Amino acid sequence: MRATFVDCLIERARKDERIFGITPDMGFSVLEKFRDEFPDRFLNVGVAEQDAIGIAAGLALTGKVVYVYSIIPFLTMRCYEHIRLDVAYMNLNVRLVGVGAGLTYGPSGPTHHSIEDIAIMRALPNMTVCCPGDPIEVRELINHSFDFEGPMYFRLGKSGEKTIHPEGTKIRIGEAINVRDGKDLCLITTSNTLAWAVQLSQALANKGVATGVISMPTIKPLDAKAITSIVEKGTPIVTLEEHNIIGGLGSAVAEVIAEHGQRTRFMRKGIPDRFVSQIGDQEYLRKVLHIADVDELAQFARGT
Numbered sequence: 001m002r003a004t005f006v007d008c009l010i011e012r013a014r015k016d017e018r019i020f021g022i023t024p025d026m027g028f029s030v031l032e033k034f035r036d037e038f039p040d041r042f043l044n045v046g047v048a049e050q051d052a053i054g055i056a057a058g059l060a061l062t063g064k065v066v067y068v069y070s071i072i073p074f075l076t077m078r079c080y081e082h083i084r085l086d087v088a089y090m091n092l093n094v095r096l097v098g099v100g101a102g103l104t105y106g107p108s109g110p111t112h113h114s115i116e117d118i119a120i121m122r123a124l125p126n127m128t129v130c131c132p133g134d135p136i137e138v139r140e141l142i143n144h145s146f147d148f149e150g151p152m153y154f155r156l157g158k159s160g161e162k163t164i165h166p167e168g169t170k171i172r173i174g175e176a177i178n179v180r181d182g183k184d185l186c187l188i189t190t191s192n193t194l195a196w197a198v199q200l201s202q203a204l205a206n207k208g209v210a211t212g213v214i215s216m217p218t219i220k221p222l223d224a225k226a227i228t229s230i231v232e233k234g235t236p237i238v239t240l241e242e243h244n245i246i247g248g249l250g251s252a253v254a255e256v257i258a259e260h261g262q263r264t265r266f267m268r269k270g271i272p273d274r275f276v277s278q279i280g281d282q283e284y285l286r287k288v289l290h291i292a293d294v295d296e297l298a299q300f301a302r303g304t
Contacts, residue, residue, distance in 0.1 A: 001156040004135040008142040020064040024049040053082040060092035072098035072114035102242025119247025122220040129220040131155040133194025140171035157192035176226035182212035185301035190216040236265040245270040
């Protein structure tokens with residue numbers, strides 16, 4: 001995902017002088033290509049994340065389209081008031097590109113876990129929240145971001161995420177993508193759980209449960225029509241995300257279902273509302289937290 005982002009940025013910067021990159025001393029082995037080719041449009045501000053946001057806002061006011069890259073907790077939570085007032089309130093063309101979605105940085109502990117970012121970023125007026133799940137989604141959404149008006153937040157993984165969509169897939173901001181069809185259950189997923197949702201769908205098929213998969217690469221704006229169409233079919237819905245169960249994809253989908261006024265069976269699967277104190281890689285932490293279990297999903301689909 002990170003490499004795809006940088007490749008798209010370089011390609012556009014070669015023909016668009018508005019593109020500017022900023023990092024608070026992050027992105028080693030990732031951003032050097034951009035820095036070396038565009039030294040006058042790249043700035044490492046050092047370990048000063050809040051300054052990075054203020055500088056980005058100032059550059060955006062001069063007409064630049066600014067991309068600020070860092071690890072998610074340092075980019076979003078450490079700078080939240082600056083993002084709120086300097087970027088969101090001013091409705092500027094600043095793109096916040098956070099790496100390390102969910103439990104990607106598992107061995108680094110809670111300081112590096114990104115389990116609240118969707119909730120706080122989607123609460124900001126004017127902020128568009130993009131959570132791509134594979135390199136194709138990254139490429140499509142980053143390419144749309146070059147001419148998009150207003151602030152954006154991108155939530156990227158860094159674990160060599162698999163490519164799920166075929167080449168040529170067209171993805172637009174605010175639109176869901178139908179990955180697999182299934183009449184018994186629908187898994188709605190986002191960000192770095194897309195490949196996991198596909199795996200779960202295949203495992204459920206082996207248990208006789210035809211499971212559809214919907215990818216939501218944009219959480220705000222959310223594709224409400226895609227959700228309500230599933231509700232109207234009467235298909236049970238499960239949301240899957242590597243984020244606190246409160247405030248993320250599951251909460252956003254629940255809001256749409258509640259306001260639609262038609263009942264459906266619904267379940268959220270994500271990180272329980274607690275800090276993850278265990279240390280280990282992403283797969284280990286997913287198992288420790290019991291985020292999603294095939295047998296539980298199959299029972300839910302059957303209503304047992």
